[in-house]
Amino acid sequence: MELVTVGTGTVAPSAHRTAPCHYVARGGLRILLDCGAGSLHRLAALGLPWQQVSHVIVSHFHPDHWGELPMLVYALKYTTVPPRRDPLVVLGPPGVVRLLKTLAPAYGEWLLDPGFPIGFLDVQDGEPFPLDADVNLETFPVPHTPESVAVSLTAPEGRLVYTGDTGPSVQLARWASGCDLLLAECSLPDDQPLDMHLTPTRAGELAREAGTRRLVLTHFYPPVETTDPARRAAAAFGGPVTAAKDGDRFTIGGGGGRASC
Ligand SMILES: [Zn+2]
Ligand SMILES: [Zn+2]
Numbered sequence: 001m002e003l004v005t006v007g008t009g010t011v012a013p014s015a016h017r018t019a020p021c022h023y024v025a026r027g028g029l030r031i032l033l034d035c036g037a038g039s040l041h042r043l044a045a046l047g048l049p050w051q052q053v054s055h056v057i058v059s060h061f062h063p064d065h066w067g068e069l070p071m072l073v074y075a076l077k078y079t080t081v082p083p084r085r086d087p088l089v090v091l092g093p094p095g096v097v098r099l100l101k102t103l104a105p106a107y108g109e110w111l112l113d114p115g116f117p118i119g120f121l122d123v124q125d126g127e128p129f130p131l132d133a134d135v136n137l138e139t140f141p142v143p144h145t146p147e148s149v150a151v152s153l154t155a156p157e158g159r160l161v162y163t164g165d166t167g168p169s170v171q172l173a174r175w176a177s178g179c180d181l182l183l184a185e186c187s188l189p190d191d192q193p194l195d196m197h198l199t200p201t202r203a204g205e206l207a208r209e210a211g212t213r214r215l216v217l218t219h220f221y222p223p224v225e226t227t228d229p230a231r232r233a234a235a236a237f238g239g240p241v242t243a244a245k246d247g248d249r250f251t252i253g254g255g256g257g258r259a260s261c
Contacts, residue, residue, distance in 0.1 A: 001252040005244035011064035058092035059164025060148035087117035094122040142166035157253025173209035182212040185219035200229035204236025
């Protein structure tokens with residue numbers, strides 16, 4: 001399973017980080033974990049096959065995490081050559097179907113009927129949802145907004161857990177237990193903690209409690225970037241930590257979540 005941290009930023013405009021988007025490729029799956037502003041152009045800049053995206057998994061309904069989803073559908077409708085025939089599946093916590101149906105009258109009915117098969121589905125917490133014969137999706141509620149979930153992708157070779165936006169959570173650590181790569185939000189500096197986001201030290205503590213092999217930090221608001229978040233998280237974790245940049249690549253499995261570049 002390959003992970004590319006496409007967008008490691010937030011809603012805060014940044015010259016170097018676009019809003020949240022993480023690309024996972026495995027077999028025929030091309031998955032986006034969140035699809036925030038700037039995702040499409042960043043995918044193109046990184047040479048990733050945005051035309052082949054099979055699934056978009058939304059972690060919660062803050063618009064920096066899904067705002068580019070309508071543009072993805074629009075781009076797939078009008079700019080793929082030959083015209084797209086493969087289905088696109090949009091998954092998220094309960095409410096994702098209502099979100100898309102609410103957006104459609106404003107954007108246009110093409111959002112629900114773009115000319116290729118498209119499906120929207122609310123995923124229930126704790127119920128494994130197969131994405132193909134090998135890869136299972138699971139979600140778990142996290143303390144951020146009422147609908148917010150963390151996302152787990154489990155393949156025979158390893159398990160990736162993405163926290164989405166979350167505050168500290170013992171339950172999340174337990175659920176993520178033993179994952180090969182923990183992709184954790186790292187919004188705020190250690191001296192500005194909030195219950196709805198993680199700091200570097202709290203991300204490191206989460207990784208330690210979960211016993212993950214590797215911690216990758218994402219979702220940086222500008223103030224946390226000045227505090228060497230990887231070093232602080234590593235001090236709390238005691239394992240390997242990467243403060244991801246847009247375009248970083250990782251491999252899950254075949255040796256355990258090593259960075260491939
Ligand atoms: Zn959020
Ligand atoms: Zn966010």
